[in-house]
Amino acid sequence: MANSKYEYVKSFEQSDVLLPDTWIVVRIDGRGFHNDGDAMLFVIRLLLSDKYGFEKPNDRRALDLMNAAAVDVMKELPDLNIAYGVSDEYRWPTYFPSTPLEPPHLPTFDGRAVLYPTTKTLRDYMSWRQVDCHINNLYNTTFWALVQKGGMSNADAEKELQGTVSSDKNEILFKRFGINYNNEPEMYKKGSVVYRQYQLEEPNTGAGASEEQQPSSAAGDKEKELSRSQQDKLRKLRQKAKVVVEHVDIIKDDFWARRPWILSNRPGKLPVDS
């Protein structure tokens, strides 16, 4: 506010505005994760689990904490449409009763915004993450079975898994350890999707169905023509909805067709009992 002669330095700030009318994906990763490789993820998880005694390959308490955090953020920001957490990316060691956070052993994250201009590319992004979740979890489940139940060293387990495909890992789990991967918790296999809950709609019922699959632009366009007070009203409606955490398939059409409000930005009908 001071009109000093130094104020010209403000002109060095460079604007970095997100393109309007696109789906904004805010992707949050552990700090310093520049690769998506297993090796990197391992390093971190081992470090955190050493420090805070995480269970491997998935620590239920840490996952629950992350989901609780996601629900809180969804509640605070009614403009958010959906959140998705891949279990392999849950790295936040929380202050469990017996293992409080000890600075400087604090988890830090980086975030980036990626724009998807169409509903198809947004859904492909979500599908990409869920496929990744499955592949990582199958790998990790097998790896830790080899280590924890098979008595292998980490290095030997890694070597054993080199070059294997999904069916190989399923077989290792079943034949050597009696584990049927299909029976593993859905949360670990599918990740967690967080969204506002309304009454599910019937998909594939004539004209309505195709509208449900309408790209975001259609919904966005309508919204643009809403007055500010109408938008506030919609926001309040969204705030009333319960935010739920589910571990379901978000690759197939069914999830989206029955929850058209996620992509249309229009609140659905509140469940009778809520």
Place this chain on the structure above:
Amino acid sequence: MANSKYEYVKSFEQSDVLLPDTWIVVRIDGRGFHNDGDAMLFVIRLLLSDKYGFEKPNDRRALDLMNAAAVDVMKELPDLNIAYGVSDEYRWPTYFPSTPLEPPHLPTFDGRAVLYPTTKTLRDYMSWRQVDCHINNLYNTTFWALVQKGGMSNADAEKELQGTVSSDKNEILFKRFGINYNNEPEMYKKGSVVYRQYQLEEPNTGAGASEEQQPSSAAGDKEKELSRSQQDKLRKLRQKAKVVVEHVDIIKDDFWARRPWILSNRPGKLPVDS
């Protein structure tokens, strides 16, 4: 890591790389502060002070907390050269013994990186902030004197100060409330500068002096030619230095001339007693 057909969505990420060989200023502000105006700052502070009982216009404990945080960050990241906090921007309500943080009343911040290609523009940026600190603090000190000691309403105090210049405010403080602004704590008037402490050097002593004023590029260039192991060694030397918090003039040359290591990136001599 999964090579699924969805992986193409990664191509929507847009790179946003900082130009090398420039001074990177990471500026941190309270979330939602897009203006530098008094009004905006007020709103937030009043809200936080309502919630956590901050003293006005400056809360010593909050400032100390911010400085402690800055020192910790400087210690953790030896590549940082200097940090500066303007008291008006200290808004972090900490869990003082008697007033613990109560979610969701949590402070949040936004950060942005601004690049300054020359030492002159970097110093002008710092000068701009310190001028701003002075002007804001003088305003705030007068405003709260009018409110707290003069019994005015906030609106009346704001009106009273409209159009006044620095000498007017000094006079109000002195004549009405017996406050000599010059005697106010340096921390409030000058903000806090955080840096690694080495033995102060003598400025203006021949050839050395001009080198102290050398733009960053000179120093940066030399550093580029260092081997990785030499750089690691320098980093370790920097980590050994004590990080101090001072409330001094950073606009004049003297501060920089006596602490050449800040701009040269070369560690100075450790103080004998440390």
Place this chain on the structure above:
Amino acid sequence: MANSKYEYVKSFEQSDVLLPDTWIVVRIDGRGFHNDGDAMLFVIRLLLSDKYGFEKPNDRRALDLMNAAAVDVMKELPDLNIAYGVSDEYRWPTYFPSTPLEPPHLPTFDGRAVLYPTTKTLRDYMSWRQVDCHINNLYNTTFWALVQKGGMSNADAEKELQGTVSSDKNEILFKRFGINYNNEPEMYKKGSVVYRQYQLEEPNTGAGASEEQQPSSAAGDKEKELSRSQQDKLRKLRQKAKVVVEHVDIIKDDFWARRPWILSNRPGKLPVDS
């Protein structure tokens, strides 16, 4: 290609990639036009018309040249969907038989790419330009009538028109100069739209019609699944089509509904006679 020690300077290049799956509008303006204001446009046109003897307010030969250039570009780049030139932006003095280009009095242009993520925003962009064309041309037609037929100075004409709305200008043209603006050439009133010509389709005929209005994403998605050889085939089909210049309404739905190939990127049926 040389692996010299200087090669690191390449790292200073910053990527600036356009977001995929959006409509890319390449907007070309006369160099140094940072405002859209009449005044600016005037300055340039007067300069060019002084030099090359342009007719005011519209020079048919310059417009024809610009359209010929646009047609050539459309032919050379079959991936282009549509081009639109607002007459007020035609500033290219061509080597008319009697007035060859004389360096350094050369027209120069700046170009910028703007991304529109949806068909609606793309069409709104086009509509914005055509509305602008109409408003500018009405102003210019009236201005030059006042100057050329009414004997006013430029300054007086500008003053006369200050604060007038469209109906005022229509009345000035008609009452003072006997000009019915509606009878002015379509090219001046509507600008020029350049596109590939196929057989016009019938709009509003059941399910097909709504598909024609489908946002680009739908078409784009399908295209993405095409093999490279299929895309080459489509490109060749587009190259076969005649490129036409028309001066028609592109704001209303009709233009787009009858030429679905413009937004769908799918070639239509070649006219029987071409």
Place this chain on the structure above:
Amino acid sequence: MANSKYEYVKSFEQSDVLLPDTWIVVRIDGRGFHNDGDAMLFVIRLLLSDKYGFEKPNDRRALDLMNAAAVDVMKELPDLNIAYGVSDEYRWPTYFPSTPLEPPHLPTFDGRAVLYPTTKTLRDYMSWRQVDCHINNLYNTTFWALVQKGGMSNADAEKELQGTVSSDKNEILFKRFGINYNNEPEMYKKGSVVYRQYQLEEPNTGAGASEEQQPSSAAGDKEKELSRSQQDKLRKLRQKAKVVVEHVDIIKDDFWARRPWILSNRPGKLPVDS
């Protein structure tokens, strides 16, 4: 200028401002050149030489034309400091008396701006280009000697040169074709540097010398403090200087030390005879 409801589309334009106080290098390449590889360059040159009968490996007339164009641009824009053309990048087929340009066989270029924050990085950029020029020209000279004088096919010549270093190529040229590469024209070996000519200064003479090596920032800072009318005056002084084309070493310090005005932005003394 029209305040239509469509005007919101302007908000989709994204600002892309160059960081102030840096050296702006505008690099111009033939359209579609995304690699720096020989192969790519070859393809284009062969195409252009087929069409316009260029001499290989360097066409004197084309190079002269490019230099003439560079001089014109330097004259038109007095704010430019220096231009440099690597002969391998000269691809503009001009209308030589006997070979007029035939549309659509027109050369097109892409341009990009790269920022260098320090004088060192700017000079390293220039050095990089000149090293590249040398290496490319040695390769091309040898390649075309093998083809034109040695009767090899292009493919065989390429194969022959695979894996060779500079001394190998010098030897091929000398032993097989009696060509001493050192005697090749300086223009081909060093490229062309275009700058404003003032009286050369004596380098290495005490205090002055170090000032000549001063990074741009110092000069830039001083300039910033100049009034607008002073800046206009400087611009006019620069316009008075003759623009020259030379084929000299720009890697060593000597070139810059004797022409301090290039980096300081301060006009030198006009030569007595100009």
